[in-house]
Amino acid sequence: MKKLLYKMPESLSGKEFTYCPGCHHGIVHRLIAEVIDELGIREKTLVVAPIGCSVFAYQFFNMDGTIAAHGRAPAVATGMKRARPDLYVFTYQGDGDLAAIGTAEIMHAANRGEKVTTIFINNAIYGMTGGQMAPTTLLGMKTTTTPYGRDAQKDGYPMHMCEFLKEAKGVAYLARTKVTTPQDVEKTKKAIKKAFLAQVKGIGFGLVEVLSTCPTNWGMDPISAMKWLEENMIPEYPLGVFIDKVGDEK
Amino acid sequence: MEKVMVKGTEAIGEAAIRAGCRHFFGYPITPQSELPEYMSKRLPEVDGVFLQTESEVATVNMLYGAACTGTRVMTSTSSPGFSLMMEGVSYMACAQLPAVFVNVVRGGPGLGDIQPAQGDYWQATKGGGHGDYKLIVLAPATVQEAVDLTVLAFDLADKYRTPTLILADGLLGQMMEPVEFPEFRDLSTLPDHSSWAMTGAKGRKPHIITSFDIDPYILEKMNLELVKKYREIEKNEVRWEEFKTEDADIVITAFGTVARIAKSVVEMARKDGLKVGLFRPITVWPFPYEPLKKLAEKVDLFFDVEMNMGQMLEDVKLAIGGEKPVAFYSRMGGVVPTPNEIYEALKKEFGRRE
Amino acid sequence: MPKVKGYIEIDQERCKGCGLCIKACPTKVIDFSESFNSKGYHPAEAKYLDRCIACGFCYRMCPDVCITVYREE
Numbered sequence: 030m031k032k033l034l035y036k037m038p039e040s041l042s043g044k045e046f047t048y049c050p051g052c053h054h055g056i057v058h059r060l061i062a063e064v065i066d067e068l069g070i071r072e073k074t075l076v077v078a079p080i081g082c083s084v085f086a087y088q089f090f091n092m093d094g095t096i097a098a099h100g101r102a103p104a105v106a107t108g109m110k111r112a113r114p115d116l117y118v119f120t121y122q123g124d125g126d127l128a129a130i131g132t133a134e135i136m137h138a139a140n141r142g143e144k145v146t147t148i149f150i151n152n153a154i155y156g157m158t159g160g161q162m163a164p165t166t167l168l169g170m171k172t173t174t175t176p177y178g179r180d181a182q183k184d185g186y187p188m189h190m191c192e193f194l195k196e197a198k199g200v201a202y203l204a205r206t207k208v209t210t211p212q213d214v215e216k217t218k219k220a221i222k223k224a225f226l227a228q229v230k231g232i233g234f235g236l237v238e239v240l241s242t243c244p245t246n247w248g249m250d251p252i253s254a255m256k257w258l259e260e261n262m263i264p265e266y267p268l269g270v271f272i273d274k275v276g277d278e279k
Numbered sequence: 280m281e282k283v284m285v286k287g288t289e290a291i292g293e294a295a296i297r298a299g300c301r302h303f304f305g306y307p308i309t310p311q312s313e314l315p316e317y318m319s320k321r322l323p324e325v326d327g328v329f330l331q332t333e334s335e336v337a338t339v340n341m342l343y344g345a346a347c348t349g350t351r352v353m354t355s356t357s358s359p360g361f362s363l364m365m366e367g368v369s370y371m372a373c374a375q376l377p378a379v380f381v382n383v384v385r386g387g388p389g390l391g392d393i394q395p396a397q398g399d400y401w402q403a404t405k406g407g408g409h410g411d412y413k414l415i416v417l418a419p420a421t422v423q424e425a426v427d428l429t430v431l432a433f434d435l436a437d438k439y440r441t442p443t444l445i446l447a448d449g450l451l452g453q454m455m456e457p458v459e460f461p462e463f464r465d466l467s468t469l470p471d472h473s474s475w476a477m478t479g480a481k482g483r484k485p486h487i488i489t490s491f492d493i494d495p496y497i498l499e500k501m502n503l504e505l506v507k508k509y510r511e512i513e514k515n516e517v518r519w520e521e522f523k524t525e526d527a528d529i530v531i532t533a534f535g536t537v538a539r540i541a542k543s544v545v546e547m548a549r550k551d552g553l554k555v556g557l558f559r560p561i562t563v564w565p566f567p568y569e570p571l572k573k574l575a576e577k578v579d580l581f582f583d584v585e586m587n588m589g590q591m592l593e594d595v596k597l598a599i600g601g602e603k604p605v606a607f608y609s610r611m612g613g614v615v616p617t618p619n620e621i622y623e624a625l626k627k628e629f630g631r632r633e
Numbered sequence: 634m635p636k637v638k639g640y641i642e643i644d645q646e647r648c649k650g651c652g653l654c655i656k657a658c659p660t661k662v663i664d665f666s667e668s669f670n671s672k673g674y675h676p677a678e679a680k681y682l683d684r685c686i687a688c689g690f691c692y693r694m695c696p697d698v699c700i701t702v703y704r705e706e
């Protein structure tokens with residue numbers, strides 16, 4: 030007798046991801062889907078995909094979906110949630126999308142305490158457009174638009190979205206995680222679940238920032254990319270739960 | 280229904296609510312802030328949602344989101360604000376999302392001023408945002424018409440699954456006139472969008488709404504579908520008004536507020552024995568090319584008057600096709616022409632040609 | 634002998650050969666296949682299934698949801 034333990038979650042469509050080998054986008058997609066399955070809300074959940082490598086996210090989730098204009102996913106989600114408060118809405122956004130062009134929308138959705146959930150993939154780079162500097166790019170990090178390395182004097186400093194957002198009163202759950210080990214993956218899943226519970230329980234806005242690799246634009250193999258993340262991104266972006274008004278899961 | 284005195288902006292708001300709109304997102308900008316203010320007071324009374332947004336960019340994307348769920352939704356802004364919405368409007372046109380926009384046009388370009396103007400005609404009718412798309416653009420000339428066209432704007436948006444635009448100006452917005460409002464629409468009778476809207480994939484395949492396809496051949500198909508729809512709208516939805524054109528030698532062409540002023544000019548001219556009429560597009564897109572072309576057969580001179588550098592003038596000339604002369608008179612920067620100055624300009628033009 | 638005996642299936646056509654599962658597996662069940670899949674990758678292969686303890690680490694790390702994990706009972 031074989032007992033099934035882990036398989037493709039129902040909230041994924043089964044369509045093959047378009048991501049590069051080893052890209053963390055895929056792990057996070059699966060975690061979101063597992064959480065939605067566990068909460069039993071697939072049939073009432075709407076996905077708002079961003080502009081970025083995850084522009085196709087609407088195809089990968091087995092639920093109603095759309096693509097927001099670059100950076101505007103929190104506004105689109107706001108429109109949906111205000112029109113249909115009985116449904117659940119989540120946005121999936123990269124660091125260019127959320128922390129550059131879409132800073133106003135994320136700040137205000139969070140501050141209003143919109144009852145939506147945001148999953149934020151911080152890979153310190155613009156993946157889709159070919160590896161340009163992101164607001165989250167590390168100092169000294171070489172990208173196609175910082176060929177000499179990011180220079181604080183010229184390009185400013187890496188942007189800490191969780192640290193900004195933790196001042197927003199409307200936020201019900203806020204955490205930064207990574208997915209470089211199976212244990213981290215489990216922790217990230219718990220965080221994502223809480224960010225959804227913040228919405229399901231009607232408490233407020235929930236966001237999880239997941240530090241992620243972009244092996245392709247970092248110019249590394251997937252395993253080295255994870256090592257690089259551990260050694261370079263963690264010191265700049267400390268992991269942790271910044272806000273938790275959700276409490277223990279029931 | 281009895282008539283009540285209301286301001287243009289508030290009349291549009293009330294008409295939207297009567298039409299079944301319960302969701303309004305907006306950012307303050309003169310000269311239209313009375314409309315969001317009205318909605319902020321009125322919508323909670325009918326269990327609706329008013330949200331003051333962080334910007335016009337956020338606004339249009341909130342409309343996008345609400346429209347995705349198949350909900351009647353509206354915003355109102357003025358020129359610089361509408362410019363900021365352009366990306367989202369283009370997305371909505373491509374994603375075939377119904378919604379109603381109001382642009383209470385002010386003097387431009389740039390920051391301009393806060394006086395009435397018509398400088399956004401090109402932006403409204405020729406595109407404004409990127410890519411091949413059209414908006415249905417309705418240009419009211421009276422407060423009553425603003426009410427009627429607001430209701431129509433919602434119905435056309437739903438019928439064709441497209442954003443529609445009320446192109447007004449500050450004069451109409453501030454004007455008090457007696458109007459008759461329609462009855463409240465029973466919300467259960469609003470068009471059914473369940474075949475495409477994002478309402479949760481319960482017992483059916485997911486509904487996907489995008490303005491995107493990576494495959495150019497599929498995107499071209501999407502484009503052609505839009506073109507087909509626009510042709511359909513051009514066939515069915517052209518609206519215009521003719522005033523004393525039956526025997527006219529000279530016809531003034533004008534839209535919105537200017538057309539209203541031009542009506543007085545027609546009366547002044549008629550008193551002096553000049554056979555002047557008025558042709559007023561109500562839908563500036565689709566533009567009434569055919570009726571205007573037909574009129575050209577019996578008219579000697581067209582006199583286009585606008586509060587811009589001659590934007591609708593191009594459509595007027597396109598309709599008339601060089602057969603008849605088209606003179607032009609304009610004021611810009613928020614200056615509203617008086618009936619007298621228009622009449623003087625018209626007489627001069629007429630005299631010059633005789 | 635481990636108490637729990639596991640069993641995994643890898644969708645090798647879906648696999649992109651990133652190696653994250655290989656790195657994660659505590660009992661070294663998985664290795665790259667010598668053959669190619671139709672995408673041109675050397676997919677992961679469960680070469681030493683008898684060592685599998687059904688911990689699910691490979692499933693958790695796989696970015697392409699290629700792995701199904703069972704427990705033998």
Ligand SMILES: Cc1ncc(C[n+]2csc(CCOP(=O)(O)OP(=O)(O)O)c2C)c(N)n1
Pocket residue numbers: 080081082083099122123124125126127150152154155156157158163
């Ligand atoms: C208005 C607008 N500006 C720019 C772009 C081009 N663009 C597409 S994706 C992208 C950056 C995406 O980076 P990120 O959000 O970090 O996502 P990633 O690909 O890294 O997951 C940019 C600049 C666009 N599509 N729209």
Ligand code: SF4
Pocket residue numbers: 047048049052053054082152156157242243244245246
């Ligand atoms: S470019 Fe980077 S972020 Fe995009 S799919 Fe590839 S690895 Fe992932």
Ligand code: SF4
Pocket residue numbers: 639640641657658659660661662663684685686687688689690691692702
């Ligand atoms: S379930 Fe655990 S032991 Fe079995 S192959 Fe996967 S990682 Fe290895």
Ligand code: SF4
Pocket residue numbers: 051643647648649650651652653654655676677694695696697698699700
């Ligand atoms: S983690 Fe998944 S995609 Fe990567 S090698 Fe293993 S099975 Fe293949």
Ligand SMILES: [Mg+2]
Pocket residue numbers: 123124125150151152153154155156163
């Ligand atoms: Mg990125």
